[in-house]
Every structure is written in structure tokens, then in C-alpha cells.
Amino acid sequence: MTTTAAPVITGRAAARATALSKVYGEGETRVVALDQVSVEFHRGEFTAIMGPSGSGKSTLMHCMAGLDTVSGGSTTIGDTELVGLKDKDLTRLRRDHVGFVFQAFNLLPTLTALENITLPMDIAGRKPDKEWLDRVIETVGLSGRLSHRPSQLSGGQQQRVACARALAGRPEIVFADEPTGNLDSRSGAEILAFLRNSVRELGQTVVMVTHDPVAASYADRVVFLADGRIVDELDRPTADGVLDRMRRFDAKGRTS
Numbered sequence: 001m002t003t004t005a006a007p008v009i010t011g012r013a014a015a016r017a018t019a020l021s022k023v024y025g026e027g028e029t030r031v032v033a034l035d036q037v038s039v040e041f042h043r044g045e046f047t048a049i050m051g052p053s054g055s056g057k058s059t060l061m062h063c064m065a066g067l068d069t070v071s072g073g074s075t076t077i078g079d080t081e082l083v084g085l086k087d088k089d090l091t092r093l094r095r096d097h098v099g100f101v102f103q104a105f106n107l108l109p110t111l112t113a114l115e116n117i118t119l120p121m122d123i124a125g126r127k128p129d130k131e132w133l134d135r136v137i138e139t140v141g142l143s144g145r146l147s148h149r150p151s152q153l154s155g156g157q158q159q160r161v162a163c164a165r166a167l168a169g170r171p172e173i174v175f176a177d178e179p180t181g182n183l184d185s186r187s188g189a190e191i192l193a194f195l196r197n198s199v200r201e202l203g204q205t206v207v208m209v210t211h212d213p214v215a216a217s218y219a220d221r222v223v224f225l226a227d228g229r230i231v232d233e234l235d236r237p238t239a240d241g242v243l244d245r246m247r248r249f250d251a252k253g254r255t256s
């Protein structure tokens with residue numbers, strides 16, 4: 001058994017894409033989902049990715065998280081280049097250095113909250129760093145619910161378990177794809193506050209895809225995608241500021 005993996009990052013970028021392209025299909029069904037995207041996600045920062053439907057947000061996240069292959073360019077997590085990695089090494093990188101939160105909570109129903117949180121480490125044969133785990137559980141506000149099973153928890157609480165699971169291994173970066181998409185606004189606000197606190201108080205790096213300008217306003221920075229390209233950025237966003245930028249994109253995702 002090994003202990004919690006040491007961070008692999010040395011620079012400011014927790015993840016970086018350089019001229020990243022992703023093409024699906026061929027001939028008439030060919031879709032350029034990402035068109036030479038270059039972007040950095042800084043360490044200890046909360047970044048939101050926004051853009052119209054079909055603009056490439058999920059594709060960017062999946063390519064940068066090593067969940068999907070790329071058609072061109074390069075992408076790194078910390079100092080590790082993902083392109084060209086063998087499947088086994090990619091799986092290990094994802095397991096040890098990347099946390100995921102999805103719209104569906106993806107918890108195992110037969111396990112308690114705590115067992116769900118530590119499951120990825122248990123599978124990897126890694127021993128949780130107890131002090132870190134306690135901080136994560138405290139920050140996510142789950143202390144009284146650890147022996148509950150998912151069916152005994154509200155949607156918001158289940159997503160908090162999923163967030164704690166993503167952070168438990170102290171990853172280099174957490175990718176969250178519409179993490180509040182299945183939640184009412186109050187539970188959503190709790191998850192967003194937690195993600196922000198994990199950056200502010202625990203020093204984590206979080207990248208979140210969202211459609212919601214209010215959700216994006218919790219981030220330190222918003223990156224806007226349209227037609228597979230980065231078209232804009234906003235630092236210290238407000239919901240109104242994000243909405244204003246979004247209005248510049250028409251329904252097809254092109255800048256007006």
C-alpha cells in the first residue's frame with residue numbers, strides 16, 4: 001500500500017492545453033468540436049467554462065482530463081503530457097491526480113457516504129491522509145452523515161459526498177461538469193460554496209463547466225467557448241457581467 005500521491009505540479013498551471021483540437025466523425029458527419037484551443041487553468045484557482053450548447057465545453061473538459069483522446073495539439077496535467085501516454089499510465093494519472101464531479105452523483109447505493117468518499121483510494125490501494133480527509137469532510141459539512149447510504153441523503157447531500165470523493169485523494173485538479181445541474185438553487189449554492197471553499201481554504205484547483213451565470217460567478221475566472229474556440233475571458237465575474245458577455249453570443253454560438 002502506498003500513501004496519498006504527492007503533487008506532480010511545479011508551475012502555475014495545474015492543467016494546460018496548447019493548440020488542442022478534437023474532430024468527431026468524417027466526411028459529412030465531421031464536427032470540429034475543438035479548434036486549436038490554448039488555455040491554462042491556474043493552480044489554486046476556480047475557473048468556470050461557459051458557452052452555448054455544442055460549443056465544446058464538455059469535449060474540452062474530457063480531453064483535458066484524459067477521458068477522451070485528442071485529434072491535435074497537446075494537453076498536460078501538471079508536468080505530465082497526456083498525448084502519447086499509454087492507457088495504463090493515463091488511467092493512473094486520472095486516478096491519482098484528477099478528481100471528477102458530474103451532474104449525476106454516481107454514488108454506489110450499497111456503500112455509506114464515507115465508503116463512497118474513500119472508494120477510489122481503496123480501489124487504488126492508497127491510504128487516505130486522515131488529516132486531509134477530515135478537513136475535506138468538515139469543509140463539505142458532512143460530519144453527521146458519514147454512515148448514511150445515498151438513498152438516505154438529499155440530492156444536495158449526495159453531491160456533497162461526490163465532491164468530497166473528488167477531493168479525498170488531494171488531486172492536482174478537480175473537473176466538475178454541470179455539478180449543480182440536478183439540484184435546486186439552495187443545494188446548488190451549497191455545492192458552489194463548497195467548491196469555492198475547497199479552492200480558498202484547501203488550495204485546490206477546480207474547473208467547472210456550467211450554463212448558469214450565477215454558478216459561474218462563484219469562480220475566480222470565466223472562460224467563454226464558442227464554436228470550439230476560446231472567445232473571451234472574465235476575471236472576478238459577477239452574474240450580471242457573465243450574462244452580459246453571454247448575450248454577445250447568438251444561438252449558434254458565434255460572436256455577434
Ligand SMILES: Nc1ncnc2c1ncn2[C@@H]1O[C@H](COP(=O)(O)OP(=O)(O)OP(=O)(O)O)[C@@H](O)[C@H]1O
Binds near residue numbers: 024033051057058059
Ligand atoms: N461523441 C461524439 N460524436 C460526434 N460528435 C460529438 C460527440 N461529442 C460531441 N460531439 C459534437 O461536438 C460538439 C461539441 O460538443 P460538446 O458536448 O463538447 O458541447 P457542449 O458545449 O458541452 O454542449 P452542451 O452545453 O449542450 O453540453 C457538438 O457539435 C457535438 O454535437
